[in-house]
Amino acid sequence: MEPDALTWELDETVQSGEVLAARLGVSRVAVHKRVARMRALGYPVVSSARGYRWQEGAPAPRPLARRYHGPLLERVHYLAEAGSTQDVLRAMAEAGAPEGRLVVAEAQTAGRGRRGRSWLSPRGGLYFSLLLRPELPLSALPRVSLAAGAALARAAGVGGLKWPNDLLAPDGRKLAGLLMEADLRGEEVRYLVLGVGLNFEPPPASGGAGLAAYASVSRAQVLARFLSEFEPLYARLDDAEAVLAAWRAHDLTLGRAVRVTAPGGVVEGTAEALEPDGTLVVRTRQGRRTRVGAGDVEWIGGWR
Numbered sequence: 673m674e675p676d677a678l679t680w681e682l683d684e685t686v687q688s689g690e691v692l693a694a695r696l697g698v699s700r701v702a703v704h705k706r707v708a709r710m711r712a713l714g715y716p717v718v719s720s721a722r723g724y725r726w727q728e729g730a731p732a733p734r735p736l737a738r739r740y741h742g743p744l745l746e747r748v749h750y751l752a753e754a755g756s757t758q759d760v761l762r763a764m765a766e767a768g769a770p771e772g773r774l775v776v777a778e779a780q781t782a783g784r785g786r787r788g789r790s791w792l793s794p795r796g797g798l799y800f801s802l803l804l805r806p807e808l809p810l811s812a813l814p815r816v817s818l819a820a821g822a823a824l825a826r827a828a829g830v831g832g833l834k835w836p837n838d839l840l841a842p843d844g845r846k847l848a849g850l851l852m853e854a855d856l857r858g859e860e861v862r863y864l865v866l867g868v869g870l871n872f873e874p875p876p877a878s879g880g881a882g883l884a885a886y887a888s889v890s891r892a893q894v895l896a897r898f899l900s901e902f903e904p905l906y907a908r909l910d911d912a913e914a915v916l917a918a919w920r921a922h923d924l925t926l927g928r929a930v931r932v933t934a935p936g937g938v939v940e941g942t943a944e945a946l947e948p949d950g951t952l953v954v955r956t957r958q959g960r961r962t963r964v965g966a967g968d969v970e971w972i973g974g975w976r
Contacts, residue, residue, distance in 0.1 A: 676706060676709075677696055678692070678696065678703070678706050678710065679710075679750045680733050681696060681734075682717065682724060682725060682732065683725060683738075684725055684728055684729075684730070684734075685725060686722045686723045686725045688722065688723040689704060689724065691723070692723070703724075707719060710752070713752035714752040714778050714795060715750075715752045715778065716730045716778070729890020730890075730891065730892060731750070731798060731891045732748070732750045732776075733750055735892040736748055736774075736892055736895060739892060739893065740899045740900055743772060743903070744772050744802065744899050744902065744903050744906070745774060746769075746773050746774075747772070747773055747774070748774045748775075748776060749773070749774065749775045749776070750776050750777075751776065751777040751778070752777070752778050753779045753780070753781065754775070754780055755781050755782040756780055756782050756867075757775040757776065757777050757780065757799055757867060758853060758865050758867045760775045761773065761774075761775040761801040761803055762853070765803050765855070770803075771803055771805040772802075772803065773802075774800060774801070774802050775800060775801045776798075776799065776800040776895070777793070777799050779793055779794060779795045779799070780799050781793075793869060794873075794875055794876070796873050797869065797871050797891075798869070798891045798895060799867075799868070799869050800895060801865050801866065801867040802865075802867075802868075803864070803866075804816065804865075804866055805862075805863050805864075806861060806906070806909065809859075812909060812910070812912075812949075813864075814836075814949055814951075815909050815915045815948075815950065816906070817850060818837070818915050818916065818918075819909065819915050819918065820852070820902055821833050821837035821850055821919060822901070822905060823898050823901035823902035823905060824839055824868060825839055825922035826897065826922075827894050827895075827897035827900075828847065828870065828887070829887055829889070830842060830847075830886040831847050831886075832924035833919060833922045833924060833925070834924050834925055834969055835923075835925040835946070835952050837850040839870070841881035841883075841885075842886065843881065844971075845874075845880055846871075846879070846880045847871060847883060848868060848869060848870040848883075849869050850868050851868075852864055852865070852866050852867070853865045853867070868898070870894065871883065872891065912948035913948075916948065923946075925943045925969060926945065926946065927942065927943065927944075928942065928943050928971060929941070929942055929973055930943045930954065930969050930970065930971060931972055932954060932967040933967055933968045934965075935967070939964055939967075940957065941954040941955050941956035941957055941962070942954065944961065951963045951964065952967075
């Protein structure tokens with residue numbers, strides 16, 4: 673689904689229908705009809721006698737470009753709704769889209785998290801996917817996810833990270849999740865699609881948290897901050913210790929008694945270390961150090 677051209681012209685400041693019509697090469701009536709259609713689809717467009725604008729803080733192209741000017745933002749595709757921003761961006765990647773292509777959706781009908789789980793994506797949250805084309809060995813790929821987790825924690829400004837990349841609110845509820853999907857050809861990384869889902873209000877019946885309860889910040893601000901924080905870490909992916917240090921600065925996992933449900937079974941013990949390849953090291957009650965490359969962590973004994 674290609675967004676309407678008006679999504680690239682609207683901003684947070686009011687613009688008259690006449691000005692927008694001139695830019696788009698259409699009539700004022702056509703602009704009015706397009707705005708009505710966009711609002712019906714779910715875009716946060718504000719109309720007044722003076723003209724049209726985005727709702728303040730909407731994660732739309734112009735508001736984002738004004739807040740972030742770096743190389744990780746090539747072009748923004750802003751959708752009222754998507755099945756999954758991951759799938760939309762993957763199709764663009766296959767068609768040759770460059771690094772920095774960003775897909776943002778107001779809502780997702782088939783959002784997903786790690787290991788195929790669904791991710792509730794009602795309107796009002798922040799859901800986006802970023803296309804990356806890094807030149808990395810396969811062993812270094814987990815650092816992308818760790819760097820993104822650290823950047824997301826910095827951008828949100830609250831909570832901390834549960835391995836591998838869940839952002840938890842101060843009360844331990846899930847605030848955001850991160851999903852990285854890679855397209856590989858042998859030892860070559862063709863591209864990565866990095867997806868983030870961040871709740872601003874707790875989704876109904878999810879048990880999750882919402883950022884609005886902890887910080888007064890807009891979705892555009894958080895997304896721009898994420899790009900600003902991720903950019904320098906992405907540029908230093910060859911420096912494993914720099915990435916690990918950034919992740920550890922927001923760590924809520926190491927030193928805790930944990931139960932990790934991994935593909936190979938359940939591991940219980942103390943989360944002892946994080947290795948350069950993203951592996952979590954758990955020391956079991958028998959004193960054995962077990963390396964876990966992927967899995968779901970639970971706290972033994974509860975959050976506190």
